[in-house]
Amino acid sequence: MLNVKDMSLFGHKRTRRALLGGAITTFLFLYGVMGLQFPSFGINQVQAGTNDNLSGDIFAENIGYISLNCTNDNSCATSEYGVNINLDGTLEGYAWSSAIGWIKFGGLSDFPEDNTGEYEDAVMVSDGGVKKIKGWARACGGTATGDCSTMDSRTDGWDGWISFSCENNDVCGDSNYEVTYTTIFDGYAWGADVVGWIEWNPTCEPGVCDDPILNEEPFDYTLNVGDPVDIYAGNSKTVVLTADMIAGTFGDIVEFSVLSANFEGFTVSYPDPSYCELADNGSCSSSINIDVDPDAVPGPRNFIVQGYSVDSGLVKEVTVSFNVKNDSYVTATCSPNPSSDVKVGDMVTWSVDVLPPGNYAYSWTGTDDLAGTSPSVNKKYDLKGTKEAMVTVSGGSNDVTCEASVLVNTKSDYEEF
Numbered sequence: 001m002l003n004v005k006d007m008s009l010f011g012h013k014r015t016r017r018a019l020l021g022g023a024i025t026t027f028l029f030l031y032g033v034m035g036l037q038f039p040s041f042g043i044n045q046v047q048a049g050t051n052d053n054l055s056g057d058i059f060a061e062n063i064g065y066i067s068l069n070c071t072n073d074n075s076c077a078t079s080e081y082g083v084n085i086n087l088d089g090t091l092e093g094y095a096w097s098s099a100i101g102w103i104k105f106g107g108l109s110d111f112p113e114d115n116t117g118e119y120e121d122a123v124m125v126s127d128g129g130v131k132k133i134k135g136w137a138r139a140c141g142g143t144a145t146g147d148c149s150t151m152d153s154r155t156d157g158w159d160g161w162i163s164f165s166c167e168n169n170d171v172c173g174d175s176n177y178e179v180t181y182t183t184i185f186d187g188y189a190w191g192a193d194v195v196g197w198i199e200w201n202p203t204c205e206p207g208v209c210d211d212p213i214l215n216e217e218p219f220d221y222t223l224n225v226g227d228p229v230d231i232y233a234g235n236s237k238t239v240v241l242t243a244d245m246i247a248g249t250f251g252d253i254v255e256f257s258v259l260s261a262n263f264e265g266f267t268v269s270y271p272d273p274s275y276c277e278l279a280d281n282g283s284c285s286s287s288i289n290i291d292v293d294p295d296a297v298p299g300p301r302n303f304i305v306q307g308y309s310v311d312s313g314l315v316k317e318v319t320v321s322f323n324v325k326n327d328s329y330v331t332a333t334c335s336p337n338p339s340s341d342v343k344v345g346d347m348v349t350w351s352v353d354v355l356p357p358g359n360y361a362y363s364w365t366g367t368d369d370l371a372g373t374s375p376s377v378n379k380k381y382d383l384k385g386t387k388e389a390m391v392t393v394s395g396g397s398n399d400v401t402c403e404a405s406v407l408v409n410t411k412s413d414y415e416e417f
Contacts, residue, residue, distance in 0.1 A: 089282070091123060252309050269288070334403070
């Protein structure tokens with residue numbers, strides 16, 4: 001299908017203007033020799049919208065200019081068509097050729113059987129740090145119905161397929177054709193004998209054609225992390241950070257760093273690398289390892305991760321939250337009984353509740369020589385005032401101390417006069 005060794009058209013942009021007349025002549029020649037019959041194309045149908053971000057003209061050696069957007073010739077009132085490159089890199093919509101009609105991007109099927117490329121529908125991908133269009137588009141005139149309503153091919157030898165990469169035909173090395181994008185488009189696609197080589201960086205003159213342009217929005221992205229997770233003491237867990245592009249085009253690298261944290265009882269580390277590249281689908285992810293100390297105190301923790309866009313310098317922040325769990329961590333709650341209306345001479349019982357249950361050692365101290373080595377101790381107070389008690393519980397995974405107090409008054413303090 002492809003004469004890969006004939007590369008004489010590459011790099012001769014000065015001939016493109018002169019080729020326009022010859023292109024149509026060549027096309028008509030092929031029309032007659034191959035016996036191709038084309039449907040009568042009208043440009044009075046709506047194929048896409050004016051919000052499509054790809055505009056300008058590309059040039060095919062056999063059929064002349066191909067318009068990527070109705071804004072090129074102010075025909076949107078008649079037919080609102082265009083090609084859009086989505087955030088995930090996929091191309092969709094329609095381009096227009098006055099010679100062969102609509103060229104469809106996206107939503108195709110029944111791709112050529114000899115397709116050896118990784119992609120089917122046309123998509124912009126990052127390949128070795130360079131953005132390239134790969135996959136296929138299709139001239140609807142090459143379908144059986146002439147309008148892409150079916151993917152069945154014509155029976156006279158032309159199927160309308162347009163290839164964006166030599167990978168599709170397994171001819172790289174003989175013909176290293178491709179379409180690339182930096183701030184401008186460059187390179188060639190191949191449309192077989194009817195369409196020929198399609199140049200994506202033609203030399204355009206005012207009033208003749210418009211340079212193909214990707215009208216990018218200013219780059220923007222969000223930094224996201226999942227819901228808080230539980231991490232048990234002595235264990236670790238990996239938290240995934242995701243950068244999602246919401247405007248612009250993919251390919252930017254987002255670097256991650258921990259901005260601030262209360263590192264009590266845990267440490268944070270990055271796997272290699274500590275960055276991700278916003279690839280074809282406009283999203284990328286990295287991860288953070290959280291290691292919790294064996295004796296970490298249970299409770300919530302958080303820290304802030306910063307994302308830095310290498311190309312745009314745009315900084316985003318996200319808070320990573322998690323809960324430390326420690327089933328063996330000892331907690332204690334102590335209290336007096338009674339806890340109020342205590343008079344001199346009353347018996348006060350100090351007790352401590354400990355979790356988890358177990359065999360512990362207790363050591364009580366407090367006001368007026370309070371002492372004891374059991375879970376509860378009794379004490380009568382001869383003098384009024386605030387009485388304090390403190391118990392240290394030991395013998396578990398950690399020692400814990402609990403404090404409590406009670407106010408003791410004389411009987412006369414409660415009498416009404």
